[in-house]
Amino acid sequence: MLTQRRLLSILLAVGSIIIFITVLTVFHDSVGLRAHVTHLDDIKKLFGQKQDHNNNSTDTSSLNLETVEFVDHSPNRDPFEVPVSEPEGVLYRAEDVDKRVPATFISLVRNSELEELLESIAQLEAVFNSKFNYPWTFFNDKEFTEEFKEKVQAATSSNCTFVKIAPEDWEEPEWIDRKKAQKLGQKMREDDDVQHANEQSYKRMCRWNSGKFYNHPELDKYHYYWRVEPKTSYFCDIDYDVFAYMDTNDKDYGFVINLYDSPQSVGTLWPTAKEFFQKHPDYVHDNNALQWVIQENRPYHHKLANGYSTCHFWSNFEVGRLDFFRSQAYRDYFDYLDQKGGFFYERWGDAPVHSVALAMMTDKSRIHWFRDIGYHHAPYFNCPRSDKCRGCVPGKFSGPSLGQENCLQEWLKVAGTA
């Protein structure tokens, strides 16, 4: 009897343990499931979407790119009034030869701009590159002349490479109606006074800078580029390796000037980009700078550009990580825009095209304002308050009538000063 009772108690105890373990497992699973669902909910809230990974199509009708909540990171003081020094963190110097990264200056330039280009090269060599010896790569849709090559090579002790762009990378793709493009460009120039709108070569230049340069085999060996134009000035000594700074700090892009664009030139750029991001919400970065893209401080711009602030990084200066542009995401983005024809039927500039992509597809902390690099391309300046600079007025952005074109405050509001 005693033995039977003991057996019964043992069975009861074992049963209880089994029930306890089963309950615990179900509870654990349900907690796990809840966490998972919450995570999905968060993602959906962020993108306002339903994803179907099985057939690779995405119902994104409610992807919200119209409004965004953001934390205001505006600096306390006008950044143009603040003394400027080198960026924080580890900086590599001329003597750190083993810290050089694969990088090149690039310049798309015409033979006729030789003298103005030599000016730019001389200044950049003086303030930076005579210390670091990064190579130069020059691109042209025509053959460079011997005189051009000789004089340019004589302006630097670094290696220079001269590249002729293939016609298929330069000219209109076959789906573009050139007559229509010419007509629309003429109209945009006459009716809206959009500069260069009637110039075929300008539009080709913008398209090449938007979607072609990074694919050129001559750049395959490089990770970073620094774009240089003729008729530009560099006012400040740069005593650290800018490319190594980009690399060490995981930066995708560096700019000096942040501007509003001519809204007529990009009338359908943002609606087209939005369409693209609706189709590829997975390309939209969580820590994006959407607010900078859609802010409405200049209602006229916002209206004519159909919801785009027109703010952009002025791309005649840019230091960029080539793999950002070589990524599948950027390639898909460019191809989508290219198919829509806006490089020729409007006058989409490479600056807003790069800028919208960067704002949406990378972490905004990977975009750096080189506040310490003094720069001028008419009619705008970046002139730091620093004893490393000379030849420009500290804090000056432009002549008096163009101050409203500065969008830097809007960028800093969204991204801070890092």
Ligand SMILES: Nc1nc2c(ncn2[C@@H]2O[C@H](COP(=O)(O)OP(=O)(O)OP(=O)(O)O)[C@@H](O)[C@H]2O)c(=O)[nH]1
């Ligand atoms: N090879 C070549 N280079 C070009 C052509 N069009 C423009 N570029 C170059 O592309 C860059 C941008 O052209 P710019 O004419 O300076 O354009 P922008 O800066 O918007 O206009 P500006 O205010 O006049 O300087 C410059 O480095 C030019 O030399 C072209 O048809 N062929």
Ligand SMILES: [Mg+2]
């Ligand atoms: Mg220029």
